[in-house]
Amino acid sequence: MLDIERDLSDRAAIAGFTQQGAVEVARFIGALTRLVGPRRALELGTGMGLTTYHILSNLPPAGMLDSVESDQVLIEVAREAIGGDKRLKLHNRLGEDFISDALGSEGYDLIFADTWPGKYFLLDEVLRMVRPGGVYVIDDMNHSREWPDGHEEKGDCRKFGGQAAIAIGGHGSLAGWNRCPKPEPSVPL
Ligand SMILES: C[S@@+](CC[C@H](N)C(=O)[O-])C[C@H]1O[C@@H](n2cnc3c(N)ncnc32)[C@H](O)[C@@H]1O
Numbered sequence: 343m344l345d346i347e348r349d350l351s352d353r354a355a356i357a358g359f360t361q362q363g364a365v366e367v368a369r370f371i372g373a374l375t376r377l378v379g380p381r382r383a384l385e386l387g388t389g390m391g392l393t394t395y396h397i398l399s400n401l402p403p404a405g406m407l408d409s410v411e412s413d414q415v416l417i418e419v420a421r422e423a424i425g426g427d428k429r430l431k432l433h434n435r436l437g438e439d440f441i442s443d444a445l446g447s448e449g450y451d452l453i454f455a456d457t458w459p460g461k462y463f464l465l466d467e468v469l470r471m472v473r474p475g476g477v478y479v480i481d482d483m484n485h486s487r488e489w490p491d492g493h494e495e496k497g498d499c500r501k502f503g504g505q506a507a508i509a510i511g512g513h514g515s516l517a518g519w520n521r522c523p524k525p526e527p528s529v530p531l
Contacts, residue, residue: 350392363393367481372396378477380451385409386437387457391420410440449473455480
């Protein structure tokens with residue numbers, strides 16, 4: 343583990359923040375960032391900044407990253423850990439308000455939607471913010487015992503049918519994916 347990963351993991355444990363991203367997913371999204379080479383990237387749900395760190399570490403020098411978090415305590419941890427990078431803009435506000443303001447702006451080449459708005463609601467709006475050739479990515483799409491009752495019935499979980507669903511291309515909607523049956527794993531889990 344990198345020092346910053348260990349540090350954020352310790353801080354999350356102390357603060358009782360159980361929603362921190364998995365290190366391997368954060369690294370995967372870092373690798374995806376390197377592949378995409380976004381000029382503009384967006385993370386919805388900063389948490390303490392674990393994935394934010396990995397996106398930043400792989401962002402082109404001229405790139406920029408907006409990251410949005412509603413919890414002031416969490417975002418202050420991120421600010422302390424990585425806030426010195428001038429390519430990063432941390433927004434302490436509701437994701438739904440950010441999305442509403444950002445609609446109609448120039449959009450993003452990479453969007454990691456890691457909270458309710460942009461993932462479980464306002465999905466079509468956020469997909470419209472993906473620039474042509476851009477990437478929208480979410481994780482945690484497989485059923486988890488930690489999900490609260492009724493979470494699965496919110497429906498969008500089954501739109502994607504994969505642990506890390508990636509939709510490539512802009513101006514699209516994942517509506518067609520709704521009709522796709524969830525694929526059975528080819529190797530029994
Ligand atoms: C899964 S966690 C994010 C984890 C983070 N991306 C990481 O890599 O560790 C989801 C985050 O969304 C935040 N959140 C919840 N509702 C929100 C909202 N409506 N707008 C913005 N952030 C929200 C939570 O405080 C939480 O930190």
